[in-house]
Amino acid sequence: MKNYDAIVIGTGSGISIANKLLRDIPDARVAVIDRDKPGGICLTRGCIPSKLVISPVEVLHDIERLSGLIEVKDIRVNFRRLMERMREKVGRESSMIERSLGERENIDYFKEEASFTGPYRLKVGGEEITSKKIFIGSGSRPMVPEIKGLRNAGYLTSDTLLELEDMPESMVIVGGGYVAVEYGNFFARAGCDVKIVEMMPRILSNEEPEISRIVQKELSNHAELFTSHRVTGVERNGNVKRVVAEGPDGRVVVEGEEILLAVGRESNSDILKPWLGGIETDERGWIKVNEFLEASVPGIYAIGDANGKYMFRHVANREAAIAYANAFHDAGVKMDYSAVPHAVFTQPEVGSVGMTEKEAVERFGRENILIGFEELKTTGKGLAMNSTGFAKVIVHRETGKILGGHIAGKSASVLVQEIATLMALDATYHAALHALHIHPSLSEVVSWAFGNLMSVEEYHRLMEKLGY
Template sequence: MTRAFDAVIVGAGQAGPPLAGRLTAAGMTVALVERKRVGGTCVNAGCTPTKTLVASARTAHVVRQAAEFGIDTAPPQVDMARVRARMRRVVEASRDGLAAWLGGMEGLTMIRGQARLVAPDAVEVDGETLTAPRIFLNVGARPARPEMPGIDDVPYLTSTTILELDRVPQHLVIVGGSYIGLEFAQMYRRFGADVTVVERAPALIPREDPDVSQAIRGILEAEGIALRLDADCISLAPGPEGVCVRVSCAEGAPEVHGTDVLIAVGRTPNTDDLGLEAAGLAADARGFVPVNARLETAVPGIWALGDCNGRGAFTHTSWNDHEIVAANLLEGAEREVSDRVPGYALYIDPPLGRAGLTEAQARAAGHRVRTATRPMTRVGRAVEKGETQGLMKAVVDADTDAILGAAILGPGGDEAIHGVLDLMTAGVPAAGLVRAVPIHPTVSELLPTLFGALD
């Protein structure tokens, strides 16, 4: 059986559904194919569940710190089953809302099943062929499984399976000291677990500048999280407590023993079973579908959006992918991925908000830079809240005064960074931010002072 559509979208993650909405509103018939759950990683195994857990963990932390604010209370008792139940309610509400919207979308045919490309203009789903002159791949990614010695010898958690825990591990060992690993590290430490983070690099989150990375390290160590950096020979084996992680570091014991281990070393695009070759496509060495700045693949009529194209692994970049494609197709625009200013956040507490380039990235790109750094101890709002860990950093082009990047590691850093992100998008130079009159008392009020102190 064959059915013809104006467009076929493979994957109902963060780019697929809104793109379907734009295309059907323009009068097109659209097939949206999803083999698992609508919402993709963000709703089901990423942003929504993890940030819900982060909120529960912060609540436990605040209760423990209550005496510092003059409030006496009993130590918190974490009921992980109830924490998980709350997370599931939030996830299900989000997923159900999206499914209801798609179900009422005129012109959309929702198809459940595994999709495979069988031609440049055709997709097969459970024996049925769907043809269309436009095919959009939005297949997302999954936790990476590294070729690590001993990984087949012990049960291990991933960023997806750990969401189903209804208990607090006695000692959680996390392999991977980047964004995913660190969020779970602080979260489970606050739930009451002993936590050790094992990282191959000599610093946490090595893509960040050393001063930011070191500040993050201080925040985590202050909460009792053990860090094993420069782990040059990581392997797994059964241990007396449950699992043994061999690290072979220059300092410290060569092994870490824990009850549970979380593997958090990145994500792998879901392109290996997509039948790319049948459509004349090939994934790159990391599994991504190569695209140009307009998100077009090498085959006319096929686009790749979201995590599978290697142009960004965030919900907001996936959403922006759909905006770029829809504007170019429906409005005759000339939008490109290169137009957007990169931004992201690390959701430890306090969070890190990042806009644009780090200092190291800016210098590597050939910029002559000016920088400024201020500690959170200089921010009145942070002092009042008793949350003075962290810093702010600005990076500006010394020749043009263009804002190249900024980091805010402190209370509300994930929100305050948008003041910089918006100005960068609008092309406002650093001098324009210096003239701003921010509201007091806020974290953002230090931004004009920060940019006015460039070296």
């Protein structure tokens, strides 16, 4: 049984742990394990390939907004080329990681499934290996619920979709989270007949209701949305797949050439079996960690999707850095999730950080928070681009501390960064007023929202008046 200075499970953010350890202790022995193509979910089947595929359609929306000013006769998305480019770029990056893993003398790279066999002990391939420091970055996978007829009819997930050569003519998307909405928006704009079936009353149900509404309104121009619809079965009739769902007005049957299943992600703990190593998981299999990211067994850390907290690569990267510092430098650093930004790359784009209004009200009470709001079209640059969307910011009334920011519209993923950075610095909203903002630029929307704070009641009256 081979003993290592560290075992890293997963080649996403975990790779940085192996690299740091070998930089600090050049003769350390490290095992790196991943049954999949190296690079982690984000690179190989998550955010990077999806953005490579979907981002280019942004310009279709821009042109739509500038109708009459920029005249376009014929515009077409070359799906085949988009997919080829994506696979080529992802493949190249992943191969580089694979090569580098193979070349490093102090790394044993196992392209195999691993599972715990005892405390600090894993079986991988035919071997058993052991280490007092194990970093679990085993990721997650698309959840496949038990739906009658589904397996038989066949379906795509965000993994298998990446293998498509040609664009389906029609597609039923089951789910309404960011994967469903990003791909739904893309396929619909690219010319596919898209229908989205979501159980919740609104798409992007983790976002602010105003954000859901504006994305939903825009998306409805291109796709058919069935919210509050629970899928009860799937049938196949030749080349046509039928999704049967129960909604407020009864049963609907939604047809398409393909079904894309996007109902969330589940843990890989059934494969990894952390409980055999004495490691506690929650009821969904996510590995429980304390604020130092250490699991119930000392020296074992879980990062990224594996701990079930925030499934974003930028969070996983930070967790990897913190886990490493805590494991090897006794740093005692706590992971801080208070300023985790995220984006949804739809049109309008969504950028969000921190607490939602609901969370802030629950935490501090309605009377202790203020909400700021500004529309993009109020800024000169937004006006010039005929932009839709808005910035909503949430502030603690007494301290002025920024609790959250939620933006829909052009460049939202970039605009939200100013708020995320201010929150990371624990700054008050006055900082956003103090900093000069280019006039005219879309950035003004953030500063103006902070300059336009009101009570929760006033805010909701304003929303009603503006029709959001």
